[in-house]
Amino acid sequence: MRLWTMVPSGGDVFETRYGYNRYKFDLANHSCTCNLWMLSGIPCVHSQAAINYVHKDLSEFISSWFHKDKYVATYSQNIQPIGGSNLWPMTEFIKPLPPPARRMSGRPKVNRVKHASESEDVTRTVRCGKCQQLGHNNISCTNAEVPKPPIPKRKIGRPRKDGGGQPIFDPFPPVEPAIPRSDAALPIVSECGD
Ligand SMILES: [Zn+2]
Numbered sequence: 734m735r736l737w738t739m740v741p742s743g744g745d746v747f748e749t750r751y752g753y754n755r756y757k758f759d760l761a762n763h764s765c766t767c768n769l770w771m772l773s774g775i776p777c778v779h780s781q782a783a784i785n786y787v788h789k790d791l792s793e794f795i796s797s798w799f800h801k802d803k804y805v806a807t808y809s810q811n812i813q814p815i816g817g818s819n820l821w822p823m824t825e826f827i828k829p830l831p832p833p834a835r836r837m838s839g840r841p842k843v844n845r846v847k848h849a850s851e852s853e854d855v856t857r858t859v860r861c862g863k864c865q866q867l868g869h870n871n872i873s874c875t876n877a878e879v880p881k882p883p884i885p886k887r888k889i890g891r892p893r894k895d896g897g898g899q900p901i902f903d904p905f906p907p908v909e910p911a912i913p914r915s916d917a918a919l920p921i922v923s924e925c926g927d
């Protein structure tokens with residue numbers, strides 16, 4: 734702000750200069766040729782320099798739309814009820830259509846994405862660490878202490894089709910008897926007619 738040089742042009746009209754930049758503004762009209770003051774309602778840096786130059790209060794030049802009484806007036810009225818969507822007039826324009834479906838990359842999802850309200854009610858049952866019974870914990874337990882059953886060892890990796898057993902090497906595998914196929918002796922019937 735201090736870098737801008739003020740050139741009073743009579744009345745409330747000023748020119749401000751900084752290098753090759755020159756702006757004309759009017760403090761009475763709240764306007765500057767940089768247009769920022771009119772757009773925002775808040776004095777631009779050029780007019781702020783001029784307001785300081787004439788020793789005036791900057792808040793006097795801020796648009797009245799930023800004042801408290803305008804804010805209070807905006808919300809002073811009640812919001813009128815508009816009724817339900819069954820009372821709204823039907824439009825004569827075509828209904829908006831969804832965009833065309835596009836095949837996305839990756840494997841398509843199989844399970845439907847569930848809404849948060851659809852999640853199953855997971856009711857957890859506590860097991861007592863003292864008597865190993867369900868429905869209460871060891872703080873409220875009145876039963877006798879029972880040793881904890883050992884946790885079964887988890888198998889690591891993919892479950893095998895043969896149950897995980899090692900294949901036994903049989904040096905003499907059973908030979909399948911050669912049964913003649915019942916359809917082998919049938920004559921070949923061509924479906925192509927002549
Ligand atoms: Zn300006």
Ligand SMILES: [Zn+2]
Nearest residue numbers: 861864874876
């Ligand atoms: Zn218990």
